[in-house]
Every structure is written in structure tokens, then in C-alpha cells.
Amino acid sequence: MTEEQLNMTVYSRDSVAPAVYLDKHRETYFDYTDRDGFIIINEFTERIKILNKAGLDYATKKISSYKREESKEFVTKVWGNTYNLENGKIEVEKLDDSAIFEREVSEYFDETAFTMPNAKVGSVVEWGYKTVSPFYKVDDLIFQEDIPVVAYHATIRTPGAFTFRRIRRGYFNVQPEEKIEKRTLGITYNMKDSYGSNLQNSRSANLSFSELVAVYEKEDVPALKEEIYVTNPRSYRMSVIYELVSTEFNRGNKKEYATTWDEVARTIFKDSRFGDRLERTRFLKDVKETVFQKQMKDAEKIDFILDHIKTRMTWNGEYTKYAEDELDEAYERGSGSVAEINLTLIALLKECGLEVYPVLLSSKQYGIPLYPTLEGYNYVIAGVRNKGKVILLDATDKLSSPNILPNRVYNWTGRMVSFQGVSQEIDLFENIAPASTIFLKASLTDEGSIEGEYKERLSSLEALNLRHNYFAHDKSEWEEEEQEKYGLSEILNYDLEGVDAFEAPIVRSFNFKVERGVDQVGNKIFVSPLGFLRLSENPFKSDSRQFPISFDYPFSKDITINMQLPEGYKVSSLPESANLGLPDDSGTFFYSIAENNGVLQVMMRFKLKKHVIPVEYYESLKEFFKLRVDKENEKVVLEKV
Template sequence: MKLKRKFAFIVLLTFLSTGGWAQKYKLDKLSERDFEIEKDTSKLSSPAVFLIKHRETYFDYSDSDHWTIINEVTERIHILSKEGLDYATKKIPLYKNDTDKEILEEIEGATYNLEGGKVEKTKFDEKVVFEKNINKHWNESVFTMPNARVGSVVEWSYKTISPFWKVDDLVLQQDIPVKHYYAKIRTPQMFGFRVLKRGSFEISPNSSVESRSLGFTYAGTGGYGTSTIRSNSARVNFQEIISEYQKENIPALKEEPFVNNINNYRYSIIYELTSTEFSEGNVKNYAITWEEVARSIFKSKNFGKQLEDTRFLKEAAKNITSQYVEKEIILEKALELIKLRMTWNGEYGKYVEQDISKAYKNGAGNVAEINLSLIALLRECGLDVNPVLVSTQSNGVPLYPTLEGYNYVIAGLRENGKTLLLDATEKWSAVNILPARVYNWTGRMISDKGIAQEIDLNETSRAEEYHFVMAAIDNNGVVTGEVKERFVGNKALNYRQKKAGVAEKDIKSSLAEGFGLQEIIGIKVKNSVLVKEPIEEIFQFTSSNEADVVGNKIYFSPLLFLKLAENPFKEEFRQFPVNYINPFTNAKMVTLSIPEGYKVASIPQSLNMVLPDDTGAFLFHVAEQNGTLQITSRFSIKKPYIDAGYYESLREFYKRCVEKENEKIVLEKV
């Protein structure tokens, strides 16, 4: 976020020399004790451990750069395994916007190894720092510590200088343990911040207010009637709010299945700018509510202003409306046109980098340029379509109203209590069938009338898959037959994303490996490019892995290779909510002929289960008639997010599903 940096001080300026205020934190000298791991249980199962993470953040001022934010960082890491060698490389992201950018300075570092009972030090050479251009808004500085190996301790310190009034989040929790964390944040009184906590941990800062005197130089004229430029020095006095955070023995962040963005739960402290007051009584407030955020975004020339002149789309709109009158058909045709005309360049963003008329002409653009073009086209078609702001899964779940909370925009039509959503950045999308990155809690529909309405992104999503097997088993336990699969909604989108353009032999190979089949004969795919239609896949198979023949009996699982093999929830406890992205249904139906001369000795009992609060359901049924088995399984999760408080029930639910689908049918020779 780039904010305006020029202002007038209401302070006393005097001609004084200037000097530095902060002192860089220095690490203690290493001893043999720092290399010990035997008694340190936090290190035993980790590839590395942060011995120290230290950061100080403060504001500085100069006449040329005005207010800047300084971060001074010092870190020390003990490398404990081969995998931990990755932590000998440091990557520092640096934001840039137009001519303004963050810079990196004063890099120091060393690697320490214990050799014959003595600590050997290898100094870091600043010349081996490499800067990479990641994209239009990010650079990355990268360096690797010399002579690092298993058992080494590496340390570094550096300073970043930022012209952007964004205090970087304090990220206490890492993917490896942190023995000692310390941060000092110093903010001038004229900046108002809201401080929030992410993650389930306790921390209370040591807070204080101190006076600070900050010197700077500025250019001035020599006096009335002269043009001489001279350099003057001045000093500003103000109150500074100081917060110190300290925490010991922070555990590593542990991954759990079905978590879309683990950073949503990482121990962090967030500073969000809420106001500035650079002269007495002249307070500028930044967005406080989501409605204010949404309205502020809409007013931007790089957002709402783009929808004011859509004349360049009149001809395209006329071609659509002259042929179709139904709203849903018009939505589909407009979406199809923009997808064919424009290609997503891979860049996210709620704001355009170029006018949508130019992006449309060029045939490419970022998320905003493509989807605002779609909205403009639909408005030219006479539909009351509005932007819907979204925070993607990679952007996380915003905890508070902020301009940075949204990083994506799609198109939405709200009518008669129903929402229709569209995203033209995804080639295989359709109305209400969006790419997975978009499904992240809720969005917010905004309009030029100042309306900001919360939208359930999953309100009309469908993710269904159906598997039909018609097969026979012989007296050697070999199963042959045909499989018909049907993928609906987001399941069809996922299929197209993975298999579009893939050679038939590779699809066969993938199916054989995934299902554990010896042979797949022929494969047909229907509706592969009809994005609003379900995908249908048909193939024939042979498998000798599905049954065990023991004496005069044959044992096999009712659903054959379609069974749920294991419970994904193995841990006894869970910290984080379960995120399925979309509610979904997985239905499996098997019709199986048994070999002549055999009878059914035993079959599993039917089962019908539901999760608390109608969160999910499981139905399982086996029936036999005239030598043919009919097996049905239907597994559904009805909510995209399940709170960790339901974990015990969910884990038991999966456990019983796995047991039932793996329970054996027994055939006996007559």
C-alpha cells in the first residue's frame, strides 16, 4: 500500500546537526554450549531451529524521502539435518511501486562450526547477495551462508528501508522452532495503528511512551530577493509509542490436512494503519469498516472509474443481445467472449495497471483488467452486474477491514435472492464455476451507489463426482468391466484443468496408477470443452489386485478400487478448521456379477451416518440378487469449512467410512 508522504509539521524547527538514534542489535559470542542438542528436546525432530529472532522497527524522516520505515533484523539458526541446510539461505522480499521501492542495506553474517572443540568462524561476503526481479511489484534479495553444513550455526543481520507506511507483520512462529523471539516496534504519535493478533497464543507487549528528537536537513533559499540554495538542518520533537514483544520456545507450525493457507494460523502480530495527524486537528482516517474499504476501492480511478466509459464494448454487446434475451445465456456468452478475447497474465490485483479499453485491445491483462472488462461488457448488455471483491486463498483470511484485505475481483449479479458469479481469468470457468483460488470465505459486492454486500462465494457452488462400475469377477479373483465417471461443477473444472490437452496414453497411465489397475482398454471423454456441462469419462479395465482367493472362498472390498483407502485425519487432536474449499458429493455405485458356482457367504451391513449439525452424511448399502451384487456408497460434506471443535466427530466419521468401504464381501464355492 502506497500512501501520501508529504505533510506540514506543527513542531518547533531549530538549526541543529543531525545524528543516528537507533543502535543495531548485536548477537552474543558463540560458545560450545550453543552447539549442544542432546538435552534440547525442541531440536530433536526439527531440521533446524532459530536460536534467536530479533527485529526492531522504527520510523525515520528526511526532507527528500520524508517518512520511511526502518527494519533492523538479526537472526541465528542452528542447522540440525541435511534438510535444514535450506535455512542457510535467506530470501528477503522487497516491495516496489513505480519509482518507489524498498532497499536492503548493512548485511552482515557468519557461519560457525565446531572443530576439535573450538568454534571456527567463516565470515559472510556481501558481494554474494543476489537480487532477483520476481514481478512488477516484488524484488527478492538472496544470499547463502558460506561453509554451512549439518551442525553449523549461521547468523546474519540486515536493514531494510521502506517508503511505504506498512509495518510488516511480526511473524513469531516459523516452520521450525524458535527458542527466543524479540521485537521492538516504535511508532510516532502522528501515526495511528490498530494492533491485532493472529493464531492461538498469548503475548502481552511491554508498552511505553518516550520523547524522541529527530534531526533532518532540508533545502532553503538564501533570503528575500536572492536565488541562492542552501542546506539547512532542523529537528522535530515528538512522542513515540514503543511496544516490545518477547516470547520463548515457540513451537514449529505444524501442517494439517485440508488447510488452504497455513499462514492464516501462524502466530503473528499485525499493525494496521488507521489514521494520521500531521497537523493538529487535521486527522485522516483510513478505512475502518469493510463497507468503507469497499467504497474506497470503488472510487479509485484504477477500479470504479474504469466502468464509467464502456463505449468500446458497444458493438460486442450488441452482437450478444441481438441473438439472446435470457440473462443466464447473456452471462455465458459475455464470459465466453472475454475468455476468448483476453488472456490472464498470471498477476493478481483488484486495481488495473492499464485502462480496461487498452487491456481489451491488447488481449491480455491482470485479474482486474480482465474481470472489470467482463463487468463492463455485461453492463453494456443491460445487466446490473457489479464487482465482487475477494481475498484469494494465497492472500489469507483478512482479520480486519483493510485495503490490503482484498487482492482479487470477479463479476457478480444478485437477483431474486440468488447470486451468479463469473471469473474470466480461468479458461475452464463457467457461471458459478470458479477456480479454487477464489473460494475463500466470503466476498463483497460493491457498486457506485455505495452498497457493499457480503457474498457467500459457495452459495451456489457444486462439486460432485459419480462413479458407476459394471463388472464381473471370475473364480481366480480377476475383475473385468467398465467404469463410467461423471464430474459436475467444480469437479469438472478440476478435471479440465488437469487433463485438458493431455495425451490419451498419459490419461490411461494416470488412471491405471491411481486405481491400481493392470490394464485400461479404450477411454472416451464427453463434454471436454463444454464448460457448463458435466464431464463424462468412460473406460474398460482389468484387475487382478481386487480379490484374494483362499481355498474355496473369494474375499474382496465391495467398492473394489474405488474404496476410501485411509483416514486423512490421523492425529488425535487438531488445531485448525478443516477447509474443503467447496461442499462436495462423491457417489459410487458398483454392479458386480459373481462367478458361476459361487454364492455370497457374507456381505457388510448397511450404514447411514450424519455429522452433527447436518455437516455431512454417509450412506452405504450392499444387496445381492440372482448372482449379482449391487453396492452403493454416497459420501457428502455439506459445508466448506468445519470448525476444529467438530474434529473428533469428523475423525470418527471418516474412520467408520473407511472401515465400511474396506469391509470384505465373501464368496463361497458351492
């Protein structure tokens, strides 16, 4: 610890950083116990400089530890110091054991947490701790944090009996220094009798093996910055992931772990909390009989069953691919996790004679899995094969309908798993085609007010998003909020046709008036043809970009406007038409305008064909939106005759 570090008020490489990691150090190695065999030990030390009040959040540390059945990780040897400069002297205050708290977060995770004593703006806090895990999972090496990291160091030691695949995540390069070393562990084990019981005498022995030592070092790692249109920044955080490929403790006795997405899907299906749950379906007998009595066609069955599960069960907000409770328990309770609801949906569809399979996927908040792993999926929906097509269903959203799923699931791709263990990749975006089509008929008066009729047709996810917004609001205030959103002086005859028919498009219509819809200078009127429908500013303002641009989904927006001009005025200036395109045919923008017999005719077509734009196209995307904004905000000039 130095006075220079304590005197620091701003980090020179990031002047707005609330705090900065002065260093992060980690060592990971394997040990051996008689009970658990190989275990993984992690030793961490971290030192943070607090630069402003927001940085005080970094004086608190929370450490998660995983547990499953009888096995669990635990945290030990926690220590910490707070350093302050008082009257030119460095004062140190130690973390007291009584300030370290442990709690159960969930069935699978515990948490160890502490806040450093006397931490304030200007302090340097440091801590260290050790974790012990019986699970063969090397924690990810996290180089990048939400604040800058001056220096990062990690040493990872893996025995030759373990084969790991290493995957780099994020846009950075790091090459570890590697070497092979011999290591010997002194171990103690209990002798067992012929019945498998422990004898009182224990034995000692040496366990020798080779291990791969990989040393990672990185300096001046920038903070993970927030950027617009990023589904999940954690997917791009600079890190290295160790994925277990195989173990071979005895020569010729090699155990391989899931290395392809097919194997991952099959392994998940075989889990007792997944495939087995679909076999115990007697509790659905009454609903099944009702379906057969009604002699429904397949499409009617799908709608009826989806509606039944949505009505009967409510999602508790838990994301998981495994049903921790039996399906009949969740069904009787009327609530459950993603898996408990959607596996019940799958079970009922199957009972009613439909060809249905689970579809595994990773939700947006979970991130994009970069490699085959059992942890890559956190969500399951239903996929019904019908007449050569796959119909996707999710009963966790009360407003969803066949192939119109909640926005949270549209991330990456899904994987359908058959009951025989065969899997198939599913394009989640194939059948959605969200669109907004607007027709506006208006009249402009010589006093500068605009009156007219607005009609918009929203389909697919555009309609679903409007339904969510509408049903979440107070209906008595909805029209007022719509009027305010569009900046209208008056709104009349407001209607949302089809809002209660979840599979149908919504038609939004109303009459409107804008008191001051134009600018008037002398004998000229300046009017924005798209009016309250124009894109007023470019959402992409930064000079550079770290991550790919992720829109929620591909979509299209069409606007057609017919505006009657006031008598006694003629058009003296019209904007030019435009036809723009994004690289790799990712999107298009078309704009045309003309005057015909005193009527201004405007057409705007915007189409986003790909929902993810690579970061190397950012400059083109930024310019594309700039030109679009410029064009939509150009004015028509009318001159009094």
C-alpha cells in the same frame, strides 16, 4: 556465540528440524525527515544453527522492499558472520559487501539477497540489517517460521499521532509489556519562500512526542508444520499484525483509514487502476454491436461474452485486483492479469446492458484476511445480477462457465462493489453443489474375476476438475492412465460425454474387467463390495492437529453397485450397515448392503456439507474417516453350496 551452540547436532524439541533460529531480534521505531515526514525504521538481527544439509537453505537471506511511484523502501547496513568450530577453536568469517546482491523483482518490489560464506552443516550464521520505509505500514511480527525459534524479541515504538489495531494470527497467546515514553527528535528542514521554493538556509528544531513502546518476547516457538488439507498454512502462522486505523498530526485534523470491508471495497473502487478503467470502453464497440445484432437473451449474452473474453485473452498468471495497463492495451495484446481480463469482462457485460459489478476476493494462495485492509483482496471477478440471483464469472480460466469458477477463488467470501460504492458480501459457495454419482453393474465369476459397466455423472467443480485433468494429458495415454488409476485389468468403450460442453455435467462411462478381484480360500470367496471405488486408507493419521481442516469445497459422492454373484455360491457373511455424522452437521456417511436373488446390492453416500472443519473437531473427523475406511474395506464372504 558458544561452543555448546556450535556442537549442537540435533534440536531437542524438534529432532527432525534441519535448522533452528537461536534468536530473532527486531526493533521498529519512527523517524522524521523533511522530505517524507515520518518514516519507519526496522532493525533486525537473526542467528541460525544449521543442523543438516537441508538446513543449508537457511544460510541464504532474501529481503523484499516495496516501492510505489516516487517512494520506495530500502535496505541498508547489512552485515553477517559465519561461525564454525575448527579444532576446538571458533572461526569467524564475515559477509563481504560484494556478496550482497540487489535486483528488481517486479514493478513494486526489489530484493536484497546474500548467502553466508563458508556455511556448512554445523555452522551458526548470523546477520543484521536495517530497513527504511516512507509508508505507514508496520511489517508483521513473525514469531513462527518453517523451523523452530528458540527465542524471539521485538520492540515496537509507535508515536501517539498513529493509532494501530493489533491483530493476533495463529493459535498462541502473547501479551506485550507496554509503557509510554517521551521522545525528542532533532530535525532539519528547509525554509520555503512565498512561491513554495526551498531557500538556501536550512533550520534545525526539536520534535517532541509521546510513543507507545510494546515489547514482545516468546520462547520455544515450534516450526510451522505442513499438514494435509490446509489451504494456506501462512494464514495460521503465529504473528501479530499492526493495522493502521488513523493518524492525527494536528489536533482536530484526524485522518481515518479503511476500517470496515465496505470502506476497503469503496477505496479500491475509487483507485484509478480499478473504477476508472471501467469507464474507457470504446474498444469494445464492435463486440457490443455484434451482441445486439444477434438479439440475444440475457443468459445467451452472458455465455457469449464470457466465451469471447476467454477466447480473446489469456491469463499471464498474475494475481491482482488492479489493472496496471489500460484495458484496451491488454485486450489488444490478448493477455493480462486477473484484473485486466476480468475488468474487461465486466466492462463488456455492462456495455451490453447487463447489471454487472466487480466482486473482490482473496485467492487460496493469498490466504484468509483476518481484518479489513486494502491488502486483504488480491483478485476480482464479475458478478451479474439477473432475475434475483448473482451469476459469478471468471474469464481467466478457459474451462470455466457461469458460477463454475477455478478452484483457486473458492476461499472465504467475496465482496461485490457497486458503481455507487455500496458493497455486499457474496457467498462464493452458494450455487456450486459439486457432486459425483456412480452406478456400477458387475458380475463376479467363480474363478474370481469381475466384469462390468461403470457410469459416473460429475457436476459443477467435480466436472471442471476432470476437464482440467483431461485436457492437460496426452489423449492417447488418457485411457491407459485411467485404467492404471483404478487398477483394472482391462478397460473398453471409454467415453467422456459432455467434456467439451463446459456448462454441462460430464458422464464418464466404460466397460471393465478385473482378473483377480477377490480373495479365494478353500470353498470361500472374500469380496470387497466397493472394489476399486473404496477409500483404501484414512488420510488423517497424525495424533494432533495445529490448523483447521480445509477441503476445496463442499461436495457429495454417491455410489450404487449391483453385483451378480456366481452360481453355486451363497452369502455367509455380510457387513453391517452404517450411518455416521460429523459434529455440527458438517458431513454424513451412509452405507448399506444386501443380497437379493443372487445380486449383491450396495449403496454408499458421502456428503461433506462444510468445507472447513474447526481444529477442535479433528479427533471426531479422524475417527469418522477411520470408521468410513473400515466399513468400505469390509468383505462379503461367499461360501460354495
